[in-house]
Each structure stands twice: as structure tokens, then as C-alpha cells.
Amino acid sequence: MGAPTSAAAPSDPSRRGLLSGAGALLVAVSLPLAGSRANAGRAAFAPNAFIRVDSNGDVTLVMPQVEMGQGVYTALSMILAEELDADWAKVKVEHAPPDEAHFANPMLGMQATGNSNSVRAFWTPLRKAGAAARACLVEAAARGWSVPAATCRTLDGAVIHDPTGRRAAYGDLAARAGAVTPPADPPLKDPASFRLIGRPLKRLDTPDKTNGAAKFGIDAMPPGVKFATLAQSPVLGGKVAHVDDAQARQVPGVRQIVVLDDLVAVVGDHMWAAKRGLDALKITWDDGPNGQVSTDEIWTRLRQASAREGAIAKDVGDIGRALEAGGVVAQTYEMPLLAHAPMEPVNCTVHVKPGAAEAWIGTQVLERVHAAVAKAAGLTESQVVVHNHLLGGGFGRKLEPDMAYQAARIATKVDGPVKVVWTREEDIRHDIYRPAYHDNLWARLENGRIAAWKHRISGSAVMARFLPPAFQKGVDVDGVDSAVDIPYDIPNLRVEFNREEPPGVITGFWRGVGPNNNVFAIESFIDELARQAGQDPVAFRRAHLDKSPRLRAALDLVVQQSGWGTPLPPRCGRGISVQPSFASFIATVVECAVDSAGEVALRRVTTAVDTGIAVNPDTIVAQLQGGIIFGLSAALYGEITLERGRVQQSNFHDYRVLRIDQTPPIDVHLIKSAEPPGGIGETGTTASIPALRNAIYAATGVPLRRMPIDRSLLAAKS
């Protein structure tokens, strides 16, 4: 397979779905099965926005979700090719253009990739798209042979008529299939007859990633491109007051200095010229209102806010009476601000021309980028073409179009295309951060079981900014995700959400999103309740999972595979976490050792997952391995802090992440299931943080209640 190409085309009018309900984003739009303009006239047969069949037999699948490493191009192609009965060897993939009418994510109501729902959201629409295309090809063959369509079958890109021994390749049928009206509701395959789904097929995007050929957004090289880098106010939200560029202009290769109200960009012949030019600028900043903001202030406000009652997201039984009975256990848990730090730093290339613009980027929100570039350039969306690329990691950072809006504003001042690349320091210091959270939990035990449970989540409401319909009556549906659907059987249950925005800090989604915080708080508290009840953490959880048989099965499997309960050396421990997040049922055991100085070494991770039908089982294993490492990085090191309005971390030396020499063996065990596919990309991150925390608890007896881990609390008492 060659590198994915970009199907650039004007956008159709945008269409947004409505969201409602708590705890999950509901299916908001249905996708039209009619073709898109991007496909029109580009192949002999293009029955819908996702499929093109050329007369030479090539099958091009247009990807409505973006590839950021999660393997979605392969998984979505497998779903389409399965129902189409395409020849897998002839499948090519292409990035979708911005076109919300055809490529909106049905679970998000917008053209976005996130929340671990690509396969969940597109499972049925793509199966139908593939089946409808297949039906047209069969009909075309049947008409040509004057036989009933029902007597034909399909296999590996051909229609076959067994009674007469005839066979026609899809490529040869393509022209005639175009004349057949696709059925609106084609029959889908019985999963028992799947030939591609469920197999660990090789990924389509990886060969070019071994030899430098793969193109990420940062690799876009339109002819004549210039290179820019920029400085934003060190104090979040500050503005440019004055710029002395006399020395910068002397730097060889510097072509232009662009001063906007909130940034200064230097444009040069290459990134080094731009960087040296930037370093030579003397910029005076107006700090604005955030010059005194500190992490201490953010925490003080959040803790004060947590004393308020929150908006009720879930209320079962009579929590008031159940907690009045006395013997209440209360605890608090906190998660810090985090940066995303994808390996590909934030970047966007834009060329603004009279009456038109073109942009090159790797983004999770193609249509929002399209709109942002148009707005910045003072154009209509129909005048703007956006080329999406492979993403060098997303993790939620590329759910934001800020870098595209900014690059387009710079590009309006530059003659020709300009590639704006942030330094890693800008990337860390001007991220849109994962919120800090403070969780209060109260519970009462009765005869070794949880009789009452109250969970108050205090923190930023990302949805209120990102997708306002998902923030209703004070409840952020993401902020309470995995808390309102806590898997444990508890008769009296209340979940509250308490919105408190950090001053000066814009918050956004980060791998694991809301469940990350909630599963950490719940699974940490459960471990403490188990100890209070004098029970083994596994046995205590299991006793409360009667209504979650899939999760209980995952728990049983991980217990068996992890050696749970077998002896360990001193100051070593195993910790467990279970979660129903993203419609996957996962149980994870982390085994660690804590040395006398409080340093934590990872010994082993074991996880068991029921994710429903595993479209590509190897991708699921890989996502869990990677997600677990992402979470362990955050647990061991991740924290963004502010002083005087400035983010104090800047690069991988002070915003550390896990490296190979710290990475333990990670074993992933899949449970076979016929349920619809669940989400997977974020699950490992959500799972590993509480599992590590509980392993440390087991190893040392110290119940950590904040992340990242505080080694000073873990040092051996002499």
C-alpha cells in the first residue's frame, strides 16, 4: 500500500447532532449512504462516501476517522472490506476531506476522532456501506449473466455464480454497478462467516513508517514553503506589548517577522533560521490577568469548591438516609494538570492566496480546522482546502484547532506557504491541559458490603467549552463518565459534578478523558474499603460484580494470569483495577517494587479484556500495551505546575515519560465475545494508573491519594 493520499474537496454544509443524556454520548446523526462530492467522477463505481472501485480492481476506502497510531485505518478498512468481500490485497486507504455531512462521527455528531469510539460509531454504518456496495456489484453481475442475484456469491473481490461456473472481478463490474441503486438496508453478514474481522491482519499504514516515507502533518512540503516558529506569552493569556527585532533581522535565513497581538512568529528559510531569529528577538509581554496564577491557587480553589454540593448526575436509592446511619468512610483523591506531549510537536502549514487558502495538518478535528482556517483568512469554507495527514500521536491535543487558526493568521501576513512548527517548549507550555480534579468519596460498609456510595467530582467541565450540548444542568457527561456507570452493585448511590474552572488555564481532553479521573478515584477508594472490610481487594470487588458478568470474567482471568496471591519479595506488591469504560470490560494487575528511597520499579503488567468483537485482535493488544504505558508515565511523572502564570515544565527532561528501560513485560489476554465492539484506545491509560497506585499500597501500606506518585511518602521508615 502506498502512502494515504488526501482527497481534497470543498466541504458540504456542516451538520451537527444534538447530544443528550448523562454518562454517554448518544448516537446523534445517521450517515447518508449517497456518494460524496469527493468521490464523484473519481472511479467507475462509488456508491457511497467510503468506497470507490476502479475498473482495474483497486478498492479505495475513504477513512472517516484519522490515523494517529491506534490502527483505525486498518480496523475500519477491515469492516468495509468484510461486508464488501473485497480482495484485501487490493485495498487502499485515503484520508477523508473535511465534510461533516458525510464523515461526521455518529457518536460525536461532528467530524472528530476521539473518545475511543471510532469502531463503535462506524461499526454499523460501514458494514452497511460495504454490504450496499457489494449488493450493487452482485446485481450488476447477475444482470449481465441473466441469473437471479440470490444465486450469486462474492469472494475476494469477485462475484461468482456457482451453477454456471462464472466469475466476474469487481473491477470489470464497476462501470455497470454504478447504474444500480444501492439498497438502503442491505443484509449484513452473520459474524460467524466473517473472513477478515477477528483476524490479526497486518496494518495498512505501517510499511511506510519504517522507511521515512510516511507523511505526517509536519512533513508537508508545498513548493516554496517557508518555515516559521513562534513565541507566545510566557504568562498564559498574555499579549505582545513591544518587539525589538533589530538583531533578529540580521540572522542569516530570516525572511520575515510576524507580530500578532498574542504571538510573534519568525519566518525563515528553515526551522533553524526561524529559531535563531526568534531567540534574537527582544519581546516585552503584557502579562494580562493571569500574572499571579499558581498551581497552589488552582488547588486551593478546587478544594474549596469541593465543599459545595455538586449537580446531581446520578441518584439511586436514598443516599442521605444511607449515609446518616454512621460509620461513613470518607476520602479524597486528586489528579494533576497534564500536557499531552505527542511526539509530533504542534504544527500546521497554511498558504493564503487571494480568495483561497490551503492547509496541511494532522488533526483529530478536520472540520473544525477547516472552519478555523477559513475564519482566520477571512474566507468561506468553500474557499479553503485542508489536507489531512497521519498524526504523530494525538492523545487529545489534536482535538483542538488552535494551531490551525494561529498558523492561518500568520499565513495571512506571509507571501506563499508557511509551515508553523512549535518548539517542544511552546508545545508543553501552551498546551490545552488535562484538567486537575479533586474527588470526594463517601461510603458506608454493612456486613462487608458497600451499602452506600457518594462520589463528588470537582474540576473543569471540558465539554462546556468543547461541545456545549454535552454540558447540561451542571453535569459534564465526560466528567462523570465511568462514575455514573460504576460497575459495582451498590443499593444507594449518588454521583455529583462540581464545575470549577482553573484560572487562566484552558482545559481539554487527554487520553482516557473523564474515566481516567473517575476510575482512579473509584478503584483507589475500593482498595481502601476492601482493607477496611478486612478483605482481599479481588474478593471484595468480585462480591460487588454480580451485575457485571463481563467484568467479573475479566477479573477472574487476570487473577489467574497474573499470579495474584502468590508470594512476592518484601516491598513488592500487586494492585488491581477494573473498569467498564468505553464499553470494554477490563481488569488489570500491576506488579511493582518500591525501594527504600521510595522509587518505584515496574515488574509486570497483566490485563484481561472483553471488548466485544475484536475487529483486529493484534491492534487491541497493542493499544492496551501502549495505553498502559501512557498511564504509567503519568502516574510516575506527569504534572504540569504554574508559578506567576507560567507553566514550569518545558521538555522531556522535566516533563518525563516512561522509557524502554523502565518498561515491564505487559501481557494482554483477550476474552472471546460476540458482543458489539467496544472502545480500546484509551482503556489501558485509565486502567494502569489505579492498578499501579494499588500495587504501591500493597507493597508499602501507603495509600497514595494524589497523582503523580509522591516518592517522599514511599521511602522506607528507618
Place this chain on the structure above:
Amino acid sequence: MIALVINGERREVDVPPDTPLLWVVRDVLGLTGTKFGCGIAQCGACTVHLDGRPVRSCLLRVGSIGARAITTIEAIGATANGARLQQAWLDLEVIQCGYCQSGQLMSATALLNTVPRPTDADIDAAMAGNICRCGTYVRIREAIKTAAARV
């Protein structure tokens, strides 16, 4: 003009001698397989070979290279160990987003060039400078061993 030997070809570039090799290969010569990750030799995404040894091109000034041979990811498949590792990377499906993998493969190739049968400790020592945010480390370790076993 500064003369460089990149992937067996002599190239002349008109840049100041303090320009890091990274920006010369990417922005001046258009060899975009070598990646920018941190700019301070913390992440290894920019790793290339200088006479077969791994170097972080983000800090290597072009004026200091002279006649030494530069190899980038685009040409590593022409070496026996490079090709073996590329194949092992695909066989074990190491790659996720892929952004760091040019650097990972360059570091791994350099390792096999000097230590044909690396132990876990050898792999840790050679590869700890290469960050992967997708978390492909478990498979990188396995793929290096697979490639080594195929010699």
C-alpha cells in the same frame, strides 16, 4: 557552501555551519523521514548515523561533520541490519503512530551493528534515549531480538 555525504550522495548546502543537521536534512534537503521531537537530544526522534554510529541530529552542527558519512532512515533499508529490523518491525507490528520509529530503527540498527546478539540490558542501554509516546517499547524489545536471531 558546506559539503555533506548523505546516504552515499554528495550534497552541498548553503547554511550557517552552526545549523543542526536535523534542519538541513528535513527543511533544506526534504528528507522528512528524520523527525523533530524535542530539539535537546532528550527523545531520539532525530537519530541518524554518522559513520554508522547513532547521533542526535538536532544538536549536531553541520559544520562539524566534514567527510563523515551520514545515513538517514530513507537509506537504512540498504544495510543488512537496517532491512532486517524494518522487517521485524512489520512482522511484530511494532508501530503505532510511527513518528518516533525512524529514530527507534536508527538506534536499533546501530545497536545490532556493534552488538549482534543484544541482551535486555544492551537493548535498554542503546534504546533508552528514544521516547515513544504510543508505548511500543515491549514490541521494540521483541523485534530487536527477532531481527538479531535472523542473522
